[in-house]
Amino acid sequence: xxxxxxxxxxxxxxxxxxxxxxxxxxxxxxxxxxxxxxxxxxxxxxxxxxxxxxxxxxxxxxxxxxxxxxxxxxxxxxxxxxxxxxxxxxxxxxxxxxxxxxxxxxxxxxxxxxxxxxxxxxxxxxxxxxxxxxxxxxxxxxxxxxxxxxxxxxxxxxxxxxxxxxxxxxxxxxxxxxxxxxxxxxxxxxxxxxxxxxxxxxxxxxxxxxxxxxxxxxxxxxxxxxxxxxxxxxxxxxxxxxxxxxxxxxxxxxxxxxxxxxxxxxxxxxxxxxxxxxxxxxxxxxx
Amino acid sequence: xxxxxxxxxxxxxxxxxxxxxxxxxxxxxxxxxxxxxxxxxxxxxxxxxxxxxxxxxxxxxxxxxxxxxxxxxxxxxxxxxxxxxxxxxxxxxxxxxxxxxxxxxxxxxxxxxxxxxxxxxxxxxxxxxxxxxxxxxxxxxxxxxxxxxxxxxxxxxxxxxxxxxxxxxxxxxxxxxxxxxxxxxxxxxxxxxxxxxxxxxxxxxxxxxxxxxxxxxxxxxxxxxxxxxxxxxxxxxxxxxxxxxxxxxxxxxxxxxxxxxxxxxxxxxxxxxxxxxxxxxxxxxxxxxxxxxxxxxxxxxxxxxxxxxxxxxxxxxxxxxx
Numbered sequence: 325x326x327x328x329x330x331x332x333x334x335x336x337x338x339x340x341x342x343x344x345x346x347x348x349x350x351x352x353x354x355x356x357x358x359x360x361x362x363x364x365x366x367x368x369x370x371x372x373x374x375x376x377x378x379x380x381x382x383x384x385x386x387x388x389x390x391x392x393x394x395x396x397x398x399x400x401x402x403x404x405x406x407x408x409x410x411x412x413x414x415x416x417x418x419x420x421x422x423x424x425x426x427x428x429x430x431x432x433x434x435x436x437x438x439x440x441x442x443x444x445x446x447x448x449x450x451x452x453x454x455x456x457x458x459x460x461x462x463x464x465x466x467x468x469x470x471x472x473x474x475x476x477x478x479x480x481x482x483x484x485x486x487x488x489x490x491x492x493x494x495x496x497x498x499x500x501x502x503x504x505x506x507x508x509x510x511x512x513x514x515x516x517x518x519x520x521x522x523x524x525x526x527x528x529x530x531x532x533x534x535x536x537x538x539x540x541x542x543x544x545x546x547x548x549x550x551x552x553x554x555x556x557x558x559x560x561x562x563x564x565x566x567x568x569x570x571x572x573x574x575x576x577x578x579x580x581x582x583x584x585x586x587x588x589x590x591x592x593x594x595x596x597x598x599x600x601x602x603x604x605x606x607x608x609x610x611x
Numbered sequence: 612x613x614x615x616x617x618x619x620x621x622x623x624x625x626x627x628x629x630x631x632x633x634x635x636x637x638x639x640x641x642x643x644x645x646x647x648x649x650x651x652x653x654x655x656x657x658x659x660x661x662x663x664x665x666x667x668x669x670x671x672x673x674x675x676x677x678x679x680x681x682x683x684x685x686x687x688x689x690x691x692x693x694x695x696x697x698x699x700x701x702x703x704x705x706x707x708x709x710x711x712x713x714x715x716x717x718x719x720x721x722x723x724x725x726x727x728x729x730x731x732x733x734x735x736x737x738x739x740x741x742x743x744x745x746x747x748x749x750x751x752x753x754x755x756x757x758x759x760x761x762x763x764x765x766x767x768x769x770x771x772x773x774x775x776x777x778x779x780x781x782x783x784x785x786x787x788x789x790x791x792x793x794x795x796x797x798x799x800x801x802x803x804x805x806x807x808x809x810x811x812x813x814x815x816x817x818x819x820x821x822x823x824x825x826x827x828x829x830x831x832x833x834x835x836x837x838x839x840x841x842x843x844x845x846x847x848x849x850x851x852x853x854x855x856x857x858x859x860x861x862x863x864x865x866x867x868x869x870x871x872x873x874x875x876x877x878x879x880x881x882x883x884x885x886x887x888x889x890x891x892x893x894x895x896x897x898x899x900x901x902x903x904x905x906x907x908x909x910x911x912x913x914x915x916x917x918x919x920x921x922x923x924x925x926x927x928x929x930x931x932x933x
Contacts, residue, residue: 336824336827337824339824339826340824340825340826340827343826343829343830344712344717344825344826346709347708347709347710347712347713347717348709348713348717349709350705350706350707350708350709350710350713351709351710351713351714351718351726351730353706354706354710354729354730354733354796354797354800355726355729355730357733357793357796358729358730358732358733358736360744360748361733361736361740361741361744364744364747364748365740365744368747411640412640412643412644413640413644414640415636415637415639415640415641416637416640416641416643416644418637418640419637419638419640419641420641422637423634423637423638424638424641429641429645430641432645433641433642433644433645435916435919435923436644436645436647436648437644438915438919439648439912439915439916439919440644440647440648442847442850442851442911442915442918443651443854443908443911443912443915444851444853444854444855444856444881444907444908444911445854445856446854446856446881446884446885446904446907447651447655447854447904447907447908447911448651450655450658450884450901450904451650451651451654451655453888454654454655454657454658454901455650455654474647477643477644477647478644481644505626505627505629505630506630506633506634507629507630507632507633507634508626508630510633511633531735532735534737535736535737535738535739535740536737537737537738537739537856537857538738538856538857538881538885541885541888541889542888542889545889562737562739562857565739565743566739566742566857566860569742569743569746569747569861570746570861580743581743584739584740584743587737587740588736588737588740591735591736591737592732592735592736595731595732595735596728596732599728
């Protein structure tokens with residue numbers, strides 16, 4: 325009587341232990357990959373870390389050099405990309421969260437924005453190529469910045485809307501009751517209340533676009549020399565990493581590893597800071 | 612008193628104007644988002660028109676890709692895109708499911724946040740990093756240790772043996788799938804975790820109260836309840852895998868042909884574009900690459916739209932039940 329019941333219980337317990345063990349194993353695998361990637365980057369990248377990395381231009385094969393023009397180009401294009409993409413994204417997010425909260429067009433825009441959020445970045449590169457590069461007749465830094473802006477925009481739309489929705493309705497009502505127009509309520513009450521959330525969104529957008537490679541391949545291309553001309557091709561870290569890593573030259577490969585370490589550390593630090601800003605905003609809130 | 616009365620209407624009028632301007636600006640920005648997607652579709656179609664009108668439907672069904680004779684067919688990249696993505700999902704789904712279970716049901720609470728953040732950081736690593744890691748670290752390991760084993764043990768089998776023939780190249784379809792799987796794991800597990808967390812505790816507790824084991828609670832209560840959201844998360848990961856460019860470009864080997872073996876080099880839509888676009892000479896060559904982009908857009912658009920639709924329904928249901 326108790327024999328089969330005991331056996332069934334043992335089987336159930338065994339299945340349970342096995343399944344839970346496997347799920348722990350899966351987590352260990354996920355963490356191991358993060359560790360392996362970071363370890364490889366540090367091991368290979370640290371050898372090239374020196375002052376000349378930040379003071380010298382990308383060299384011809386076999387020569388010594390640094391990544392100065394690529395770092396400069398990446399910073400400039402990321403900044404311009406954010407300066408174009410973020411304001412549009414924030415205004416659109418404001419519309420979705422405040423003026424058009426319940427309107428039909430807002431749900432369409434939300435859906436479209438979600439699709440843009442996960443659209444392949446290479447498609448964005450082709451789009452900017454078709455619209456800007458062909459018309460200008462040549463690759464340029466500004467086209468690269470626009471491609472990055474197109475990628476940053478949906479990120480800011482999403483975070484702005486989410487963060488504005490966290491502001492208590494009572495605060496908005498109080499401002500409206502004082503006779504303030506909605507724009508006043510939004511700029512004077514809602515934005516300050518959601519400030520850290522919006523900053524987080526911006527940081528995440530910067531983190532997202534600063535490692536993008538595919539959209540820059542056919543917009544900004546690359547430039548072996550120092551250039552501050554926004555109308556001309558400009559060097560940038562991701563494309564330099566791409567070209568140098570696939571080259572047969574040892575010094576180029578070394579620069580690629582150092583660039584990869586640099587870019588990954590920047591992005592990880594940005595992402596971690598963004599998380600701290602969020603938890604400072606609403607301690608005990610969601611994640 | 613009289614001055615105040617004179618100022619007041621002017622002040623109010625100024626406020627109204629600013630209100631109009633601000634409201635108009637937010638609406639305009641929202642419409643920019645709306646038209647962007649349409650703009651992408653139209654410009655891609657326009658750019659790919661020469662290729663489509665020249666090759667007609669043959670563009671989709673031919674394997675040839677020859678810049679010298681100006682003959683282009685998209686079959687090999689389409690095949691590569693679908694095979695690498697599906698294989699990546701096969702590898703990624705069980706691992707993601709395990710991570711999501713660990714994070715929601717198993718992990719002690721002090722471990723939850725660090726592990727969750729670490730997995731999310733894996734998602735923030737740019738794809739080009741996965742690419743160079745895949746080329747210099749993962750591919751040699753696969754070539755030396757995994758692929759010879761696959762060839763020896765799975766190669767002689769009937770049916771599936773065909774998938775594991777030929778020399779161990781290291782780079783190829785299998786390596787690309789492997790790197791893609793690592794890339795999409797954080798996305799799928801994050802969505803699954805979020806979906807699992809929407810399940811009311813009462814449901815789980817009542818199952819525990821009946822004597823169910825943790826696994827039985829997960830398999831018989833959590834999973835059925837979370838099915839739509841899980842599929843949505845999986846499709847979101849699939850959309851990402853289909854369009855992923857840099858990671859694949861490094862490790863796929865860029866060969867425009869369809870091999871039955873998973874160990875052979877191949878190509879995907881995005882890898883072909885990334886590799887050849889800046890070197891493409893001639894309108895038909897460029898246009899064929901843009902046409903590949905249009906196909907990718909069409910494929911990913913359908914997958915992502917379906918995923919978002921599933922997650923949308925889930926959000927509404929979660930909201931209505933609160």
